[in-house]
Amino acid sequence: MRTLVLGRTPARVTEVLATLRADGFDAEGVSTDEEARKLLEAEEFGVLIIGGGVEPDSRAAIREFAAQHRVRRVIDGALTEPFDAYVRREFEPLIREVTSKEAHVADGHRASTKGARLRCGGLGPFDEVAVDVERASDGEVWG
Known part of the structure; x- marks a missing residue:
């Protein structure tokens, strides 16, 4: 999974x-919203880290854009020294x-398609269960 760092x-x-x-970790970094949008459009990043210096309006817009381009998690950061320890800890x-x-x-442990039907043996009249996948407010997609 690739990580994009915007700071x-x-x-x-x-x-x-x-x-x-x-x-x-497979990571790439940029300093402008335009660069971040261009990379996110390729839908190759699962995680986006937004640095503490990114302005609130930009932060909100890039979060929304990331959610539309398959980013599973957006992490808000505000580095403190030593930076390497912060990165490893946070x-x-x-x-x-x-x-x-x-x-x-990928192993099939979670539903990944809206409206998927899950077949389970031994549940009696409820052998087939409809599963809807929704986007959580933090950008993660899980059933």
């Missing part, structure tokens, strides 16, 4: 990326959580 200070974005990549566990959920979806 207004290029040096901090670079530090976040260095830590994520050193720890085995960002990496959340990225792993999303990656873990995505693996469950």
